[in-house]
Amino acid sequence: MNTLGRSGVEVTALSFGAAGIGNLYREVSDEQADAALGAAWSAGIRYFDTAPHYGLGLSERRVGAFLRERPRDTYVISTKVGRRLEPADGHGDDLAHGFAVPATHRRVWDFSADGVRRGLEDSLERLGLDRVDVVYLHDPDDHAEQAFREGYPALERLRSEGVVGAIGAGMNQSAMLTRFVRDTDVDVVLCAGRYTLLEQGALADLLPAAEEHGTSVVVGGAFNSGLLADPKPGATYNYASAPQELVARALRLKDIAERHGTTLRAAALAFPGAHPAVASVLVGARSADEARDGAEQFAALVPADFWRELVAEGLLPKDAPVPPVPRVPPVPPVPASGEERS
Numbered sequence: 001m002n003t004l005g006r007s008g009v010e011v012t013a014l015s016f017g018a019a020g021i022g023n024l025y026r027e028v029s030d031e032q033a034d035a036a037l038g039a040a041w042s043a044g045i046r047y048f049d050t051a052p053h054y055g056l057g058l059s060e061r062r063v064g065a066f067l068r069e070r071p072r073d074t075y076v077i078s079t080k081v082g083r084r085l086e087p088a089d090g091h092g093d094d095l096a097h098g099f100a101v102p103a104t105h106r107r108v109w110d111f112s113a114d115g116v117r118r119g120l121e122d123s124l125e126r127l128g129l130d131r132v133d134v135v136y137l138h139d140p141d142d143h144a145e146q147a148f149r150e151g152y153p154a155l156e157r158l159r160s161e162g163v164v165g166a167i168g169a170g171m172n173q174s175a176m177l178t179r180f181v182r183d184t185d186v187d188v189v190l191c192a193g194r195y196t197l198l199e200q201g202a203l204a205d206l207l208p209a210a211e212e213h214g215t216s217v218v219v220g221g222a223f224n225s226g227l228l229a230d231p232k233p234g235a236t237y238n239y240a241s242a243p244q245e246l247v248a249r250a251l252r253l254k255d256i257a258e259r260h261g262t263t264l265r266a267a268a269l270a271f272p273g274a275h276p277a278v279a280s281v282l283v284g285a286r287s288a289d290e291a292r293d294g295a296e297q298f299a300a301l302v303p304a305d306f307w308r309e310l311v312a313e314g315l316l317p318k319d320a321p322v323p324p325v326p327r328v329p330p331v332p333p334v335p336a337s338g339e340e341r342s
Contacts, residue, residue, distance in 0.1 A: 022062075025100065047076045068129065079132050079134075087105055181209045198224050231250035
């Protein structure tokens, strides 16, 4: 277990990202979502991350329904604020935002102090929980002034009141997250897609700042939206079709991994967690098989010669920390034929 900054909130090194079970890109049944969460639990994952944005609240409802059956002190859950959900006419779907759900609500950007509190209250109602452990300001890219002036102080008050244990921001960029680390007292930041085998922009700003300030980093998007999980033409990168040159780079990484007796998925999950500032790596799963595979790949040994070759070939910077040893699973692996749900 790793502690988020100075908060006292402890998370597992591998965590569950719940965008997929919010019907990201395609529908997932309630039964499939529950099975994915169950397989993650059986693998020892005890940190679950969700958000109102994921399926217009569907992800929160599914995660909450699963976790309500477990003792409250046995897991950590994070959600996000900044997009309030307001009822809509319900016509059509939400695929324009990436989620295969009916358009029953619309998202309203709101990083005001009142919006943060109302957003958290709404999330707790959807989750069916009395508290969450971590709250992130979600994608404040175009709302920086309000996020820093109103949203962050509101989170700080919630933390001081004991409503939440840790606070931070979650984004798909490292520059503004670095500002949060330097200019505020956040416990943790969630950086999606900017510290992976394909790109290491966060190594230049966010990660050294986090080390200096004692702030934890949770890395999301370790597969860069899917490209590093299964590189091929048409694969997804940054929630869109991957450019040809990135597909070629990912395929090269896959070839090197297989030549060294490992998989690209194992390397992609192992790499970000090797940095000392990184407390947890999020893996998304929409099925039990995907959740089990994520845990198995995370625990796998990635040979040192693989990392050396990437550096020699200019595919990784020389100063990027790499894992010297295999990850230890939180609990013994569970046979694929069954799931331990408690």
